């Protein structure tokens with residue numbers, strides 16, 4: 001096993017019931033996950049009212065890697081992603097069981113500053129959703145809200161975020177023009193810049209390229225490779241080629257049965273393994289296009 005398990009889990013004198021992205025040594029082309037875990041999900045279940053949408057999910061997410069979540073529609077991918085920054089709190093009548101730890105701290109715990117969790121775990125949505133404001137104001141909005149940039153200047157933060165999002169060169173001469181005039185791909189990179197401007201640690205992406213053309217999609221995928229040097233990225237994608245291209249690890253989810261329809265994590269491992277040598281028959285059927 002190449003992943004480090006946090007000592008709090010390892011010391012429990014029992015094998016952690018946590019799905020590890022293992023066996024990387026034997027898989028050509030995979031990256032050795034030597035990083036600390038950024039996120040640890042333990043026995044996590046999620047309910048919309050009485051409906052159990054996610055059941056007993058265990059997963060370790062190493063820092064500075066890209067994790068793809070794949071699975072058929074309705075298996076709970078978005079619900080799972082939104083649980084990682086408590087975005088689901090906005091839905092009435094939900095409750096959770098288990099833990100979602102960020103840097104070892106349970107973000108579901110009582111007294112957690114949810115606004116701060118959402119700053120540390122940023123989110124990019126399927127459709128680019130810039131504010132109807134200027135490009136500059138879109139990026140400056142978050143830092144202003146959180147009081148970031150008072151010391152080293154908002155202009156510098158905006159520049160850095162746009163630069164990191166590979167958008168600076170395209171917009172540097174029109175920072176004060178409306179963001180709505182940008183192309184879809186540029187708007188999505190602006191939304192990424194907006195997320196980066198508040199100094200997050202993790203970026204969640206919910207099908208970030210599904211509304212974009214192939215060229216804009218490629219730009220987002222290239223950008224992800226740069227961003228992972230600084231951030232941990234979790235992406236939900238319907239596009240299996242995209243998951244195979246961009247991610248280091250892939251998590252395959254499915255509903256447990258057609259009656260209960262609870263989403264479960266079927267298999268999690270190095271992307272090359274999931275796509276070429278899955279351990280689970282359901283994973284194999286899905287990645288080879290036999291269902292879903």
Ligand code: ADP
Pocket residue numbers: 048053071072073074075076077078079080091261263
């Ligand atoms: P996926 O992203 O894999 O398509 P979702 O997370 O969107 O799956 O949905 C998982 C399950 O939760 C589905 O059965 C869906 O109908 C249900 N669901 C999603 N959002 C809500 C909601 N706000 N209220 C009640 N049920 C929901």
